[in-house]
Structure formats: C-alpha cells, structure tokens
Amino acid sequence: MSGTYLGMPAFPEAAHDAVRNPTLRRNLRHATHTIRDKRARAVAELEDWAGLRAAAKAIKDRTLRHLDHYLVRLEQAVTAAGGTVHWAADAAEANRIVTALVKATGESEVVKVKSMATQETGLNEALEAEGIRAYETDLAELIVQLGDDRPTHILVPAIHRNRGEIRDIFAERMGRWGRPAPDGLTDRPADLAEAARLHLREKFLRAKVGVSGANFMVAETGTLVVVESEGNGRMCLTLPETLISVVGIEKVVPTWRDLEVFLQVLPRSSTAERMNPYTSMWTGTTDGDGPRAFHLVLLDNGRSDTLADEVGRQALRCIRCSACLNVCPVYERAGGHAYGSVYPGPIGAILTPQLRGTGSGLDASLPYASSLCGACYEVCPVAIDIPEVLVHLRERVVQGGEATRNGVRVRLRPAKGHAAERAAMRAARWALDHPAALRAGQRLAARTRRLHPRRLPGPGRAWSDTRDLPEVPAESFRDWWQRTRGGEAR
Amino acid sequence: MGGGGPAGGSRDRVLARVRRALADVPRGERPSDVPVERSYLRTHGRRTAEETVALLAENLADYRAVVHRTTEDGVRDLLMVLLARRGSRSVLVPPSLPPHWLAAADPTRVHDRAACTTRQLDAADSVVTGCALAIAETGTIVLDGGPEQGRRRITLVPDHHICVVRVPDQVVASVPQALERLDPRRPLTWISGPSATSDIELDRVEGVHGPRTLEVVLLETDRDGETDREGEPGGDGGDEDDHDRGGRDGPPYADG
Numbered sequence: 001m002s003g004t005y006l007g008m009p010a011f012p013e014a015a016h017d018a019v020r021n022p023t024l025r026r027n028l029r030h031a032t033h034t035i036r037d038k039r040a041r042a043v044a045e046l047e048d049w050a051g052l053r054a055a056a057k058a059i060k061d062r063t064l065r066h067l068d069h070y071l072v073r074l075e076q077a078v079t080a081a082g083g084t085v086h087w088a089a090d091a092a093e094a095n096r097i098v099t100a101l102v103k104a105t106g107e108s109e110v111v112k113v114k115s116m117a118t119q120e121t122g123l124n125e126a127l128e129a130e131g132i133r134a135y136e137t138d139l140a141e142l143i144v145q146l147g148d149d150r151p152t153h154i155l156v157p158a159i160h161r162n163r164g165e166i167r168d169i170f171a172e173r174m175g176r177w178g179r180p181a182p183d184g185l186t187d188r189p190a191d192l193a194e195a196a197r198l199h200l201r202e203k204f205l206r207a208k209v210g211v212s213g214a215n216f217m218v219a220e221t222g223t224l225v226v227v228e229s230e231g232n233g234r235m236c237l238t239l240p241e242t243l244i245s246v247v248g249i250e251k252v253v254p255t256w257r258d259l260e261v262f263l264q265v266l267p268r269s270s271t272a273e274r275m276n277p278y279t280s281m282w283t284g285t286t287d288g289d290g291p292r293a294f295h296l297v298l299l300d301n302g303r304s305d306t307l308a309d310e311v312g313r314q315a316l317r318c319i320r321c322s323a324c325l326n327v328c329p330v331y332e333r334a335g336g337h338a339y340g341s342v343y344p345g346p347i348g349a350i351l352t353p354q355l356r357g358t359g360s361g362l363d364a365s366l367p368y369a370s371s372l373c374g375a376c377y378e379v380c381p382v383a384i385d386i387p388e389v390l391v392h393l394r395e396r397v398v399q400g401g402e403a404t405r406n407g408v409r410v411r412l413r414p415a416k417g418h419a420a421e422r423a424a425m426r427a428a429r430w431a432l433d434h435p436a437a438l439r440a441g442q443r444l445a446a447r448t449r450r451l452h453p454r455r456l457p458g459p460g461r462a463w464s465d466t467r468d469l470p471e472v473p474a475e476s477f478r479d480w481w482q483r484t485r486g487g488e489a490r
Numbered sequence: 491m492g493g494g495g496p497a498g499g500s501r502d503r504v505l506a507r508v509r510r511a512l513a514d515v516p517r518g519e520r521p522s523d524v525p526v527e528r529s530y531l532r533t534h535g536r537r538t539a540e541e542t543v544a545l546l547a548e549n550l551a552d553y554r555a556v557v558h559r560t561t562e563d564g565v566r567d568l569l570m571v572l573l574a575r576r577g578s579r580s581v582l583v584p585p586s587l588p589p590h591w592l593a594a595a596d597p598t599r600v601h602d603r604a605a606c607t608t609r610q611l612d613a614a615d616s617v618v619t620g621c622a623l624a625i626a627e628t629g630t631i632v633l634d635g636g637p638e639q640g641r642r643r644i645t646l647v648p649d650h651h652i653c654v655v656r657v658p659d660q661v662v663a664s665v666p667q668a669l670e671r672l673d674p675r676r677p678l679t680w681i682s683g684p685s686a687t688s689d690i691e692l693d694r695v696e697g698v699h700g701p702r703t704l705e706v707v708l709l710e711t712d713r714d715g716e717t718d719r720e721g722e723p724g725g726d727g728g729d730e731d732d733h734d735r736g737g738r739d740g741p742p743y744a745d746g
Contacts, residue, residue: 031691035692048529048530048531051529054527055526055528062521065524066524072505081675086500087500088500089507137699139689140689157689158690163690189693193690193697193698197697197699205612230685230687231646231700232699234642234700238643238646239643254521256674257670260665274553274682275629275682276682277682277683280680282677286635289641290642304511308510308513407506407507
C-alpha cells in the first residue's frame, strides 16, 4: 500500500495520542453518531432489509467463488464496448500502467474522483514522481490534499477537521494549487463549498485525463458504476478525453440485475439517503458523449491472497459503505489515522492485515483494534462477520500458520511481542489437559488469595492497569461441587 | 498501452492466483450453483399510478429538488416563468427537445453540438431536458442520453437544470423496476436532488460541482389506459444468472 503509511506506529501507540485530542474526539463523536442515527432511519424505511442484505451477501459470495469466471467475462464485455482492460498484480504495476497511459496522452495533469484503490496504491505520489500532477476533486479529498494530510474516514475523509481548520487550509493553500480562495473567506460551509467549486471548476474545464475508481463493475454488460454526491465524479467521468479507472478485482458483480440490490443497500448504509445525488454508469465508450478512450485497470494487490483465506475471504464482500466505522466504539475514539491504512475502522482491521500481511508491527496490531462487540457485523449490508475474521487473524498473529502472500503459500511464524500471550495459552492448555494439576493450582491460588497483587507484574501490567483483576474465589467450583453434591448419584 | 511487461503476463498471473486461491471450491461447481435468494420486494407498498407520482414528488422535494406540476397546455408558460424567475439569458437544449416546450421562453437557445467547448457550456445559465424515467421510492430521475436529454455534460456544467418527466408514463416505483427498463449500453446518469456535499461537519450544502438548482416538471400526459404499469407483476422470479442472455433489445420506451 501507499508509502505514506510506512513507519506508522502500531495501533495502540497511534490511538494513545488520538484519544488525547479533544477536537478530534468531538468531531468524530458528532460525525459517527449523526450518521449512524440517520442510517438506522433510512434502513427502517425498507421492510425487506433483511432480504436485501441476504441477497447482497449471496451475490458477493457467488462472485468471489467464481471470480476468475466473472473477471474474464467482464474483460470481454468492456473490450467489446470499446474499452481497454489492463491487469495489475500489485500497486507498483498499477501505478506504472496509469503513469504510462497518462504520458501517452502528452498531458501532465489529471483530475481524480475519490478512489480508495488509487489511495491504496499511492498513485498520486507515483504520478508526482513522474512529473504529473493529480488533483483530488472530492471536497473532503481536496481538504486532505491541500492540508498535506491523510484521510480518516472512508465516506467523509476530512471528518476530523472542523470548519475553522478547513477555512485556514483553503485560505493558506489553495493558491499554491491553482485559483486562490476568495479574500475574506469565512468558515460557513456554503462559502467553503463555493471556494472549492471555483477552485476546481477551472481544472475540470481544461482537464484532458480523468482518473477514477468504481463502486461496481457488471460482468454481464461491462458497465462501471460510480456513486457520488457532489458532481465532481460526473465531471471527471464525462469531461476528459481519456478516462482511466483503477478498480479492485473484488468490485465485480455478475449481472445488470444485481445492481438492484446494491443500489438499494449502499446509499442507505453509507450516507443514509434513499439514493445518493448522482450515480454514473458507463459501458466502454459512447460516440459523441464522454471520453473517447476508456482504460480499466484491474487491481489485485493482495486481493487474491485474501481470497485464499476461507475465513478472511468474506472481507472482499465489502462495498466500502463505512457503516461499520460509524458504530464502532474503538473507531469513534481513536479516529482513522491510528489504523495506518486507507481502510480504517472495523473493516480496515480485517482488510488491511490481509491485503498487506501481518508482517509489520502495525499490521499485526490491527486485529486487536476492536472490542469484539459485534456492532459492525449488525450494520454491515453484506453481512461480513468482522468479529469472526478478527479472532481468526488474532490466532494467525499469535500462533502463525498458513497464509498466502503474493500468490505463494507461506508458513507464518508467530508475530513478535505475543510471547506472554502464547505462553499463557500454552500453560492453560496444559493445565486443562491435566485435571490433577489444575485442581492443585486452583487450591493453591485460593489459599493465597489475600496475598495476590492488585496489578500484574511484567508484561501483564498494561492489561491490569486498565482493568480490575477478578477476585479468586475461596473455593473452586469443582471443590464446591465435590463438597456439596459429591455424594449424590449421577 | 504501456505499463510494465506484457499485458498477458499480469493477466495470467492474477487469474492463476485467483484460481489457486479458490482451491476449496469444488471442481464442477458452477456460478449458478451458489444460491442467491431473491425474496426481497420488487416494490415497497402498493400504490395507484397517481400515488406513485405523488411519492416521486414528495421524495424529490425531500432532497431539495423544486417540483412543479403541469399539463401539455401549461408546459410552455411554466418553463417561461421558471427561466424568467431565474433571470436566465441562455438555455442549453438537447437535440430533440419538443420545440413547443420552450416556445414562450425568451432566453437564447444554445444547441449542444459536439464542437461545443466546456467553456461555452459553462456560460449557459440553464438547461432544459426530458428524462428516460423517474423512480418514485427514491426520488430519482434517470437520464440515458436520448435525444430529449443530450450528452451527459449538458446537465452537469450549467448551474440550473429543469428536467421534464412525463407522468405517469415515465415513472416507475422502485430501483428494480428502473433497471428492468434501462439499457446498460447507454451512458446513464441517475440524479436525486441537486448536487450536495456533507463533507464539512456534516452540514449539507447544495451545489458543489453539479447544478445547484434542480427543478423537476411533472408533465401530465393523456392517459390512454395502456400505459398503466402499476400492479404489473414483479420480475420473472427465476435465477437470472444466465450468461447467454445475449444482446438486449433497445429500451422499451420511446425517445420522442
């Protein structure tokens, strides 16, 4: 993934700072509670929500179990409609392909509609290194780009910024990227949006190359779908002469009809609207309307590795609605930066360590960035059992085991830093396998209960600092049973 | 083309990885063997054609589109008033907009042509179009590039869009009904209210890049009894994953 995130501290350290930032916590709390309440109302309007959710899950499962079939079919359909399909095994290859395509047009700037896939590959930085400037055109992405910042939320990437901060960023930075902000810019959202409109419009009107992602790709017809609100997507998709879409291979759906499910569940889960303001659908190129050249770059970058894990595979059902972020008590307090990835929150905690592997300290810490409360699973429109995958990944981190990296089966060693956990689990297993030793240990613990410290020593200390240790009972359950009922017939 | 290495190399590599990753899927399992239960509803609630139009109006207004209702006799005066109220001096028109719609309007008509630059489009005050259909349950109008709608860009760049929907003929109840009637080979634009953002402290602001004002004219057409689509049974109910459906017919509605 993007080099921006290299060297990020593990989740606990990053979150440690975030929870001490009162502005961040206030902004996040307001945002997550507002969206989650609205979402609940939008979902309640549909009496068949459970059926839609089940169908969405089933369609994605069908797609994933036959992904090769659908990708080949998609390629045929896009090609037949006048598009060109490219395949990228990893981020570097995707960036090389896009850079070469842009250079072939002779242009040195591109307009971009918000795209998780190109954030994941670090495309903007790769283009910059080749002398090509990429302009983000989603309002929130513009705030992030001008502020030299990183997104913190999938849907509203600049939600950690309040209006005063945004005003300062616009006033100070817009001039360096093009049309400066108007003099005397206030912090009213309408004025800030107007400044963005003026700043970006000149870029839209002269742009020759657009770069996008896509929410869905229909294998049957070769149709791509982009769902948005501001119209910047429509600008990028229809005004340039060349359109390059970088899309993860998991975004394919089998049939045109399948959109009837996803166009109902996505807006309501995401922005809590019946329908988002703008949805664009295009199939290859159309004479006289829109770009003359269309390139689709199909991105793997760890997705086939994720597919190889039968438990973790379900993370690829994700349609990036961000509902799980807004209900997560951990995300609400830690914010998106702490996850060290373009995919924050509960879905990031299971997707990132699968896409990137659990080799780094940060990635190994992500499966623990959760209280396992299950709220994320409840709201997920494609029913990803995020807690199940978290526990599965924790086991992989602690125990090691089989995984696929870059298409190759590898045996992972247990991650560093989990020695105490592993030792405790080994000891527990041994004790439970040896009832006599367990009984003796329980009696010893009971007899010495007055002497136990309130805090654990050594590596257990951090754990006991924030928790009350359970009282050791005077007598174990087994001894109590033996004493009171031991004589009874079974 | 470009990029690193032969295109076939990465294509084959990615497909091979995907196939290896699916080693647990039994050989011989076909996509249609993975069940997709479609027990969800084709429409939410039963309504008469008039009630469906009323719901469309309500949902459009809820997302801050301005809704007007008129008849064939009233449309030219209504459009004149709407453009005058806005102070529009020039109005973009798609190739086959019914001429009588704008017969009473003053503004200069700018006919969209392939040669029109984006700057010229940006200079237009308003745009008037028809639509392919409208979806009542979501308050959505859908454009498919037909001759009454023109290219996608003409409804995007001007700040004021007036869209005429023929009711009840062009109104469907739900998203599933809309997809049945649309042709995926055409470029499609779904519009639900004016352009909006909630990126600044979640305050909704209308109009960032698309038109800041969307006015929808519900134009009542004479009913001949045959166009009543309400109460029509839902989809075929069969599992649709037939890969050999082949070419679709054109859109089942007329464009002019």
